[in-house]
Amino acid sequence: MARKDALKRLYNQLVSQRAALRQSLSEEIGLTGESAAGSSDPVDAAYDDSERELNSQLAALEGRELVRIEAALTAMREGRYGVCEGCGKAIPIARLQVLPYTSSCVDCQRTVEGRRRAGQADADWESAWEHGARQRDQELSVRELDMQ
Template structure:
């Protein structure tokens, strides 16, 4: 029962973070391309380009995190959340609290990283991302929909 309660709390945290990221990602995609009539020197242009590059990189990271969070929410809805995708053992709650959208236990994540595989990046695994694309939605799950006894 303790694990189920922890997963319910993590679900709420994931939903909150998802909502924040959705706002950030949609806000960054609109951009702030206000046309300027101000003449820039080369230093101003370099600063502007650097800022745009950093904002673009941050938006990419936020988008990847959003995909991972949506996947974790989907796994909660399916009752498969918190199980390592490599060894199928329960991922410790402490790890899930640290990285709520993780798909691997520490041992399997370390093994994957040592082999040069991503340990938690859904964005680079196109086949896996495609598989989950149809199931990713923004509907919230109700507590009684969760079956954590598996």
């Protein structure tokens, strides 16, 4: 019964984290779009640009966390929560309390991380796509922009 009670508490924790992340993302998306319109000071413009970039990166990080939380809540509804995707064993409650949206036990996570260090892990296509997008953004010249 203790595991069931702990899972109920984790469910409530995940729901509250999800709500907080949604609120935070909503605010950050609003901040990312703001600019110092009409500011002629290049220092202010550079500061605003760096602040928007920081907000954008934070929003991306929180977005990935929100996806993991949604996956954990879906697993709870389907009865798969707390079971390691690697070995099929129950993930200890202590690990779930620390990282409630994890889908692997410590041993399987170590194995995955060991493969990553050895260069044997599956490609992280999301990171590769984000890197490619950043590279394309950096390669864009002012002449390519249709400014009037």
